[in-house]
Amino acid sequence: xxxxxxxxxxxxxxxxxxxxxxxxxxxxxxxxxxxxxxxxxxxxxxxxxxxxxxxxxxxxxxxxxxxxxxxxxxxxxxxxxxxxxxxxxxxxxxxxxxxxxxxxxxxxxxxxxxxxxxxxxxxxxxxxxxxxxxxxxxxxxxxxxxxxxxxxxxxxxxx
Amino acid sequence: xxxxxxxxxxxxxxxxxxxxxxxxxxxxxxxxxxxxxxxxxxxxxxxxxxxxxxxxxxxxxxxxxxxxxxxxxxxxxxxxxxxxxxxxxxxxxxxxxxxxxxxxxxxxxxxxxxxxxxxxxxxxxxxxxxxxxxxxxxxxxxxxxxxxxxxxxxxxxxxxxxxxxxxxxxxxxxxxxxxxxxxxxxxxxxxxxxxxxxxxxxxxxxxxxxxxxxxxxxxxxxxxxxxxxxxxxxxxxxxxxxxxxxxxxxxxxxxxxxxxxxxxxxxxxxxxxxxxxxxxxxxxxxxxxxxxxxxxxxxxxxxxxxxxxxxxxxxxxxxxxxxxxxxxxxxxxxxxxxxxxxxxxxxxxxxxxxxxxxxxxxxxxxxxxxxxxxxxxxxxxxxxxxxxxxxxxxxxxxxxxxxxxxxxxxxxxxxxxxxxxxxxxxxxxxxxxxxxxxxxxxxxxxxxxxxxxxxxxxxxxxxxxxxxxxxxxxxxxxxxxxxxxxxxxxxxxxxxxxxxxxxxxxxxxxxxxxxxxxxxxxxxxxxxxxxxxxxxxxxxxxxxxxxxxxxxxxxxxxxxxxxxxxxxxxxxxxxxxxxxxxxxxxxxxxxxxxxxxxxxxxxxxxxxx
Numbered sequence: 001x002x003x004x005x006x007x008x009x010x011x012x013x014x015x016x017x018x019x020x021x022x023x024x025x026x027x028x029x030x031x032x033x034x035x036x037x038x039x040x041x042x043x044x045x046x047x048x049x050x051x052x053x054x055x056x057x058x059x060x061x062x063x064x065x066x067x068x069x070x071x072x073x074x075x076x077x078x079x080x081x082x083x084x085x086x087x088x089x090x091x092x093x094x095x096x097x098x099x100x101x102x103x104x105x106x107x108x109x110x111x112x113x114x115x116x117x118x119x120x121x122x123x124x125x126x127x128x129x130x131x132x133x134x135x136x137x138x139x140x141x142x143x144x145x146x147x148x149x150x151x152x153x154x155x156x157x158x159x
Numbered sequence: 160x161x162x163x164x165x166x167x168x169x170x171x172x173x174x175x176x177x178x179x180x181x182x183x184x185x186x187x188x189x190x191x192x193x194x195x196x197x198x199x200x201x202x203x204x205x206x207x208x209x210x211x212x213x214x215x216x217x218x219x220x221x222x223x224x225x226x227x228x229x230x231x232x233x234x235x236x237x238x239x240x241x242x243x244x245x246x247x248x249x250x251x252x253x254x255x256x257x258x259x260x261x262x263x264x265x266x267x268x269x270x271x272x273x274x275x276x277x278x279x280x281x282x283x284x285x286x287x288x289x290x291x292x293x294x295x296x297x298x299x300x301x302x303x304x305x306x307x308x309x310x311x312x313x314x315x316x317x318x319x320x321x322x323x324x325x326x327x328x329x330x331x332x333x334x335x336x337x338x339x340x341x342x343x344x345x346x347x348x349x350x351x352x353x354x355x356x357x358x359x360x361x362x363x364x365x366x367x368x369x370x371x372x373x374x375x376x377x378x379x380x381x382x383x384x385x386x387x388x389x390x391x392x393x394x395x396x397x398x399x400x401x402x403x404x405x406x407x408x409x410x411x412x413x414x415x416x417x418x419x420x421x422x423x424x425x426x427x428x429x430x431x432x433x434x435x436x437x438x439x440x441x442x443x444x445x446x447x448x449x450x451x452x453x454x455x456x457x458x459x460x461x462x463x464x465x466x467x468x469x470x471x472x473x474x475x476x477x478x479x480x481x482x483x484x485x486x487x488x489x490x491x492x493x494x495x496x497x498x499x500x501x502x503x504x505x506x507x508x509x510x511x512x513x514x515x516x517x518x519x520x521x522x523x524x525x526x527x528x529x530x531x532x533x534x535x536x537x538x539x540x541x542x543x544x545x546x547x548x549x550x551x552x553x554x555x556x557x558x559x560x561x562x563x564x565x566x567x568x569x570x571x572x573x574x575x576x577x578x579x580x581x582x583x584x585x586x587x588x589x590x591x592x593x594x595x596x597x598x599x600x601x602x603x604x605x606x607x608x609x610x611x612x613x614x615x616x617x618x619x620x621x622x623x624x625x626x627x628x629x630x631x632x633x634x635x636x637x638x639x640x641x642x643x644x645x646x647x648x649x650x651x652x653x654x655x656x657x658x659x660x661x662x663x664x665x666x667x668x669x670x671x672x673x674x675x676x677x678x679x680x681x682x683x684x685x686x687x688x689x690x691x692x693x694x695x696x697x698x699x700x701x702x703x704x705x706x707x708x709x710x711x712x713x714x715x716x717x718x719x720x721x722x723x724x725x726x727x728x729x730x731x732x733x734x735x736x737x738x739x740x741x742x743x744x745x746x747x748x749x750x751x752x753x754x755x756x757x758x759x760x761x762x763x764x765x766x767x768x
């Protein structure tokens with residue numbers, strides 16, 4: 001009786017010990033895994049410096065139909081046709097000057113590059129067409145342009 | 160042992176978990192998700208809903224480069240609905256910024272349009288705070304190391320409890336408006352206009368310089384006060400100037416809380432530059448800038464006109480912010496109500512040009528007015544010749560003496576703190592009974608040169624002076640002194656002044672006197688702070704010059720009872736040593752043959768020249 005009790009006690013102690021060992025190692029391994037995984041967060045920066053790529057440009061009714069309005073600080077031109085809006089870059093693809101906006105297209109004052117209304121090159125040293133940026137309606141009803149997303153020339157956003 | 164280890168490792172796991180959760184799952188993500196959800200429920204069509212579903216939380220930042228240093232404002236990361244009119248009624252942070260005609264917002268076809276678009280102006284240009292912060296503690300500037308907490312909304316934990324509640328309120332944001340709207344009469348900043356007016360009416364301009372506004376040199380420059388100081392520091396410096404710096408002699412002005420607030424807002428708006436100005440336009444304004452108190456062209460005025468002009472100047476330039484003139488009493492500086500009976504024209508003009516020439520320890524600023532203005536102000540003050548009428552000696556004392564010497568004669572009148580040398584404590588029996596009565600009669604009648612004690616002989620007749628001295632003896636001294644024994648002090652200095660004598664005197668002075676009178680002999684030695692009355696400033700030229708040889712020698716040899724000056728005859732000084740010392744002391748204030756003290760402070764003497 002006595003002996004078996006001692007045996008049972010010994011067995012209980014061993015179980016408890018191995019459980020504690022398991023618990024400690026799991027907990028420490030867990031912390032190590034969390035720390036290791038946490039490093040992946042640093043792969044992508046949370047904030048970048050420089051002007052934000054997605055910005056609001058104001059309410060749609062500020063851009064009447066048929067208007068082509070240049071926003072110089074943002075280096076884009078907003079073109080609206082009826083219910084369709086598009087944002088075209090006004091940075092010359094040649095050496096980065098700001099191109100002038102006219103009804104017939106774009107003209108660069110630096111080296112005479114010329115583009116048509118959709119931004120395709122019609123003359124001068126420019127190597128490729130002006131990019132079009134994605135336009136969306138922000139939740140508050142403002143138009144929002146994302147200069148990180150280039151879209152196919154001629155794709156308008158339907159209001 | 161194993162139990163301890165497993166508990167420790169569990170704790171490590173939990174701490175790791177909490178830290179990383181806190182670092183990677185942000186409040187602002189939750190705010191943005193909540194905003195997208197609510198916006199989705201209010202969406203008008205499916206396209207909009209789909210649009211919103213695509214959005215994921217991210218840091219929203221505005222970079223403003225047009226105003227001064229470029230700013231990065233990430234406020235919109237939490238305050239995501241700031242420009243969404245549908246969220247006007249919600250609580251922070253999902254609240255739309257209110258529209259207000261006061262801010263220049265206009266309604267077009269029933270839709271508000273902002274005058275200050277957030278994409279162009281950012282947030283911190285008006286609200287201050289820390290634009291890059293992503294937690295409210297840091298972004299709102301609650302961290303007490305951050306110099307710019309949200310104006311009028313956030314008080315930092317270490318700000319004094321006494322005035323913390325006064326430092327909140329939308330009014331404080333006017334200070335930010337004025338960084339661009341710096342026009343004097345700008346309608347949106349009434350508190351700043353009031354603060355500016357108080358800055359003049361309390362004579363702050365006399366001591367403090369603000370570029371383009373005032374020229375004072377005694378106090379710290381405040382041109383960039385708004386950039387350098389937080390509102391709590393500004394408030395504290397006004398209500399308790401000595402809290403920040405024990406040696407400050409800035410007076411405590413009698414201001415109400417709303418006046419202090421206006422002054423603080425005015426000072427907070429001082430940034431030195433207008434953010435809309437380019438360096439070219441700054442140069443242009445400086446080129447056309449006129450000095451603050453415009454000096455008029457000198458035309459010959461009739462005597463009456465000069466006095467009228469002087470009166471206007473004295474009123475306009477806020478002399479009564481410190482002095483008493485008739486009914487107005489600043490409670491800081493001497494009574495000028497009958498200045499014409501106490502001073503002469505020359506003294507007044509000299510004093511205006513540089514107060515420290517005639518009163519070496521005066522705290523009055525040397526105003527940079529035109530010479531003609533000084534003449535006119537002196538001419539006006541000289542017309543103040545109505546002696547006050549008092550029925551009894553007690554009334555006379557209360558009317559004329561109590562302002563400095565105190566109601567109880569203890570030398571603690573309301574102006575006493577700002578007067579140096581301090582008014583005499585008339586209750587100090589040891590002093591009062593160690594001097595002959597004639598000395599006090601003389602001090603009242605002729606004043607004490609180089610101090611704020613004026614000559615009363617034209618205000619009070621001999622009989623009144625005598626009665627006043629009797630009143631002081633009876634009321635404040637009380638104890639009857641013993642008959643004074645004549646002391647063995649020569650009338651004239653027995654040692655002729657010579658370079659050797661002065662050198663010997665300097666040796667004794669440096670060995671014996673500097674502990675209290677200081678190495679500069681300006682009465683500011685290391686022990687001086689513990690001594691009341693303070694040791695004499697021996698560089699006070701008008702005072703020292705007015706002393707007779709006998710009085711100097713007696714003070715050195717037999718000490719001054721009731722003060723810390725000991726009888727040096729007990730410490731082995733001979734009459735000749737005292738004579739050398741007297742020669743040395745006089746040499747400090749004589750214009751010719753002035754020896755250079757080893758650490759001589761000659762600032763005011765340079766002014767004198």
